[in-house]
Amino acid sequence: IVNTFGDSYLLFTDGSKLHEGTGAAFFDQQMGFAKQYKLPKEASIYTAESFALLEAIQYANTLNVSKVVITSDSLSVLESLSHSSIRCNMPQIIMRIKEALETSNKMVELAWIKSHCGITGNETADNLAKCASTNGEETLIKIPTSDLLIIAKEKMKNNWQEQYSSNQKGLFYKSLNPRVGKISWFKSSEAHRKHIRQISRLRANHAICPAYLYKIRQIYNDTCNICNETEDMKHVIMTCEKYATDRDILFKEITGLMPIQL
Template sequence: MGETISQVLVHKYLGIWFDSKGTWGCHVRYLIKKCQQRVNFLRTITGSWWGAHPGDLIRLYKTTILSVIEYGCFCFRTAANTHLIKLERLQYRCLRIALGCMHSTHTMSLEVLAGVLPLKDRFWDLTTRILIKCEVLNPLVIENFDRLVELHSQSRFMTVYFNHMSQSINPSSYISNRVSLLDTSDSTVFFDTSMMKETRGIPDHLRVQQIPKIFFNKYRNINCDNAFYTDGSLLNGSTGFGIFNNNFTASYNLDNPASVYVAELAAIQYTLGIIETMPTDHYFIFTDSLSSIEALRSMKDVKHSPYLLGKIREHLSALSAKSTQITLAWVPSHCSIPGNERADSLAKVGSINGDIYERPIAYNEFFGISRQKTLLSWQASWDKGELGRWLHSIIPLVSTKPWFGRLDVGRDFIRVMSRLMSNHYGLDAHLSRIGLTNSSLCVCGQGYHDIEHVVWVCTEYCGARSQLLDSLRARGIQSNVPYGNNKLLMKSP
């Protein structure tokens, strides 16, 4: 009381630097300085041929650097491009370190290879999510935006709000994430994911023949009338679920937004409701949704579909009280397990013309709309870009997962393949383009010194080429030399 409030050009509030002109230059400089030491740490734990796995480095970037950059983006996402480009360069630098790519690699190619959203798209996604959350938890923010529309309807800051209002976002009243947890010592509820281990390593072309036999041998002693198969399906933007039992079938549609994960949980909840009306016994629910089983088994608070998870746990508790045993078992999808295939067909029917399965929709279920719009924006930029076309021909669709996400390979392989896929590697054909060599021709005199020439034509690598082809033939892969003299393959190095 009674103190004079001083006027300053910049002021830090809740970790964000506000400046009097609203340019956000001070905050961007603050972020770069704060992240510099963390970027240097990434460099110290990796090198060209040694160091941490690229997947670990990308995760480390997201948790220690990207989390700092994106904090408060609700405010500064409308900063001038001259400031935002500095943050984008920081991301490019980190991804280049993680993947081991050359400095000349196209920036958008780095993001596609690493499965990391461009910062502008990421900022848009996070800002939209905040507005969706405020619809339920802090409606005063929405009211303030409504007032701002009257004053600054043409402002860049209002673009994301106009987009938000154009969406059909009507979340139900607040649903707490705190759900009653299952008693893990309860002997009436079981989780069986053993088929993951028993089917691991089966080649794709043999799964349809071998997995049904494994399933039958494993569960041949259970009462077929006590076996329920559940599945979820997403067709043409519509989601549904199906349930199959020898004496009962069901198929329902879910109001949007609804993911396959939500549909799987809804199917399990509906099935447990049916089992509650049946005599006390041991019942099996087979699902191909591992995430559903893990969410039910988890002892942590959940962020997604708390209503359905809460209802499922209530059903399980009620069944446990009457000594009914429930086993939730995972089965692989699309492997010709009859019950699972029938449930899949019913789920497709439900997604197309099934009756609506009523449920409250939590605000975080609408986050998928924001993410889908963000991915479409990223995809459009990737399709319309003028650079990185070589990689576009290999990875035409963007993804939030790195290209090597499902491969069990080391850093050396990822580094080499990332360079080859981006068409930026240490051979003369590329080095001449960036002015590091005078000629793009190979010393063998057979053509340009690029990767195709080295693998298929160059006489310097005939021995290694023969080993490569022998290895491919041993794996049953027929490889044809795209060009060049096939007799070169028979020469000794």
Template sequence: MPVPGLGGREVEQRAKFAVQPHPAETIAVQFQCLESRADVDANSSWEVCVYTDGSKIEDKVGAALSIWVGGVEAKTKKLSLPSYSTVYQAELYALCEAARFAHNSSRSTFGVFSDSRSALETVADSGSAHPLALETRSHIKNSRNQGKIINLYWVKAHAGLQGNERADQLAREAALHSKRKPDYDLCPVSFVKRQIRDQSLREWNGRYVNGEAAATTKVFLPDAIAAYKIVKDLGPKAVLTQVLTGHGGFSEYLYRYKCKGSPSCICDSTTEETLLHVILSCPVYEKNRFDLEQQLGCKLAKESIKEIMADLEKRNGANLLRRVEPREYKRTETEI
């Protein structure tokens, strides 16, 4: 199904019920976990051992099969996937191709080895409607109908197992060097969600940057996309929200909403007490400001605040947002 905004890519979806096998025709598929080299050796006496792997490196994706007969690699197969694919898809596709190979082979017994437990669990889950899992189970069922035996195994990655290391090498080569058309190109839902999220952030940022509101917030966070990551790291807090917006216990803000009789600061009756005045120039906080500048190694100014916020080390070390806490204020009868 083409998705608008995704260049006509077809999205990988759950298979429809009409194409899924009837429950009475569903086969049980299991896999065994091989924890040690001894376990692997004890389960390698098949006519054919197929090692599968998937890889994503430098934003490129590939998968591969290393097929062994009589303890010797007899055949290899490299598989190409587009850059938007996930490693999970690559691992699943490699398992599917291994089951297809067994179905089309003239031999009778097969051991299929993968280091992706999530892919194996998807294949073994009879309720999974993932299209690759359904196709894999279909190949296994057809092979069993031919009298063949296919056993699935999970093995540890990078544990020195020759076949597994070879499949990993081939998958990397397929990812980095394949120039041909992808063997499997359905777009994962995770990619679609990421595209929608990025598009939403870009639209949000355009409105934020070009809008006239949130003048105080823009001093701290001039870019909404960068702000999304920073605020998520900080976590929402009452005082933090007041400081980032200027909507707190500052005389200018309280006076605007008739919660205080004057907008002036205690340092000077002719100066409005705003958040930026308190942080940047109020003499009452001169010592706090000096100590903070020494800790940061830079002059505290309106232009430098955004740089402090963008720098994780300075942001956490300076604790800027905790140094300026809006004062509690209670309205008196005369101010009401």
């Protein structure tokens, strides 16, 4: 790392979000100096990484050096800072970092560094940030709306999961899909709408078969007249003697296909 940045003064930054809280820190290895900040628990890891950079820039202005390189392992934050123009949806803390860089009395460069790659300064900053989530200097900052939206979405998903798990309907579907999903299973599929509908009915155990027709009171018997078992779709597809030839054709057709999550 010394060969990469030459005679520049190095500062290491990191952010951490744990169950206990959110922390940010920067570390000056040359001086053996560090600052740790305990941020509001609602702050995201993105906000924590950004805050660590902002504080490191302000600290760099106090140093008696001309060139400073501040490292971060957050590629998303650095990519946000790489946009030359100010955009209406840009987080306020990113705009503050941009302003701090423009008004700094030093030549400050930001550099991405891979996390957990054995660089002592970076590992120290990582540990400092983790400790800061519970023991750092308590710091009140304005939580970005985007961070609050993440929390709201997570709470809504947890509530949905609780309702989904406790509901006694759709037990067959839940046996296949115990967790609620973020996107539809067919979102990236190129399958025809007809096939998507057929598979969806299979997943919901609503495919047209004697067991389902009996359930909705369209027929009076759901027993297979050959096997003397309940004639649901599992029976039809996997075991029923009536469909042995069709089953062989089906299995030959699908052998070798990439497995897909239905």
